[in-house]
Amino acid sequence: MVAGPRLAYSTNVLAVVGHTHQRQALSNLVRYERLPSSLLFAGIEGIGKHAIARELARQLLCQSLPAAPQGGCGECKPCKLFESGNHPDIHTLTFGTDGASVDDIRQILERLSLRAFMGTRKVAIFDNADSISMVGANCILTTLEEPRPENFFILIASNPSKLPSTILSRCQRWFFDRLSEDEIRSVLHARGASEEEMALAALADGSIGALSTIRARTEHADEIIAVLDAAWRGDLARITRAAQEWGAEKTTLAERLNFLRMQIRHRLVINASDPGAAAVWAHALQNTIDAEYVIIDRHVNPTLILLRILQGCSHEYATAYQMTPNRYPSILEALAL
Numbered sequence: 475m476v477a478g479p480r481l482a483y484s485t486n487v488l489a490v491v492g493h494t495h496q497r498q499a500l501s502n503l504v505r506y507e508r509l510p511s512s513l514l515f516a517g518i519e520g521i522g523k524h525a526i527a528r529e530l531a532r533q534l535l536c537q538s539l540p541a542a543p544q545g546g547c548g549e550c551k552p553c554k555l556f557e558s559g560n561h562p563d564i565h566t567l568t569f570g571t572d573g574a575s576v577d578d579i580r581q582i583l584e585r586l587s588l589r590a591f592m593g594t595r596k597v598a599i600f601d602n603a604d605s606i607s608m609v610g611a612n613c614i615l616t617t618l619e620e621p622r623p624e625n626f627f628i629l630i631a632s633n634p635s636k637l638p639s640t641i642l643s644r645c646q647r648w649f650f651d652r653l654s655e656d657e658i659r660s661v662l663h664a665r666g667a668s669e670e671e672m673a674l675a676a677l678a679d680g681s682i683g684a685l686s687t688i689r690a691r692t693e694h695a696d697e698i699i700a701v702l703d704a705a706w707r708g709d710l711a712r713i714t715r716a717a718q719e720w721g722a723e724k725t726t727l728a729e730r731l732n733f734l735r736m737q738i739r740h741r742l743v744i745n746a747s748d749p750g751a752a753a754v755w756a757h758a759l760q761n762t763i764d765a766e767y768v769i770i771d772r773h774v775n776p777t778l779i780l781l782r783i784l785q786g787c788s789h790e791y792a793t794a795y796q797m798t799p800n801r802y803p804s805i806l807e808a809l810a811l
């Protein structure tokens with residue numbers, strides 16, 4: 475069977491979307507042979523950090539360097555091998571649950587100590603580097619401390635603060651922002667997404683990765699949108715029922731909170747020109763961000779927290795909040811945490 479466009483997309487470096495300035499700057503550094511040997515790509519999940527790392531790697535391994543364009547020429551043997559997943563000088567490890575082990579790291583570092591199979595350069599991509607173990611981090615550190623000029627390391631992390639400072643200090647850090655709604659739409663378009671999926675772009679919170687969660691949980695989506703509408707109307711009975719149901723379902727609570735946050739963020743964006751509504755949604759957004767911490771770390775009853783978030787989403791509250799914002803403390807302030 476021929477691979478469908480979806481599969482082709484996931485490995486094709488040319489499908490990278492957005493982050494134009496950083497990609498151009500990285501490409502120029504390669505061209506002028508000024509690229510540092512260790513890089514850290516930071517930014518939230520699902521915005522294309524891995525794809526950018528691959529784009530950069532392909533340029534580094536392209537035969538037509540230094541003239542190679544951004545992402546490599548795509549025509550030479552190394553570029554073709556790269557695309558087919560068979561280039562011997564690109565090594566990728568993914569950390570996290572069931573991810574790469576310390577032995578995997580040692581194996582790759584050993585291969586990096588040998589001559590390149592093709593050309594001169596070798597590239598290692600460490601995905602979810604923020605989930606690396608202490609022992610693993612120490613292995614990598616030794617190599618980062620004495621880099622060989624032909625080796626390049628790209629560490630990818632959504633939470634770089636979890637990395638040891640010894641590693642952080644040896645990497646040049648590159649930050650990648652959320653994607654715009656239009657950029658998400660163009661990725662979806664390239665993937666041949668349905669109209670229904672395209673409509674979710676506004677709720678993706680700048681992350682392609684978030685879309686799969688949203689798609690899988692559209693039943694939550696419809697329900698959450700309906701409850702937020704009820705909250706805005708001041709329908710206390712409906713929001714109390716929702717807070718009780720959601721609070722009791724421990725397994726789906728994190729997903730619901732996540733979606734609630736995305737939906738509230740969306741309402742904040744579309745109501746930017748209405749100061750009363752914008753204040754309410756901004757306040758609610760802060761509450762949803764705090765909610766996770768309060769529920770998980772402080773073991774506060776989730777129903778209570780959800781009710782507090784939803785109560786703060788009413789039209790009536792919007793008017794009152796605008797006049798006396800100080801009378802409406804955030805969840806953290808109210809609980810004095």
Ligand SMILES: [Zn+2]
Nearest residue numbers: 536547550553
């Ligand atoms: Zn090439």
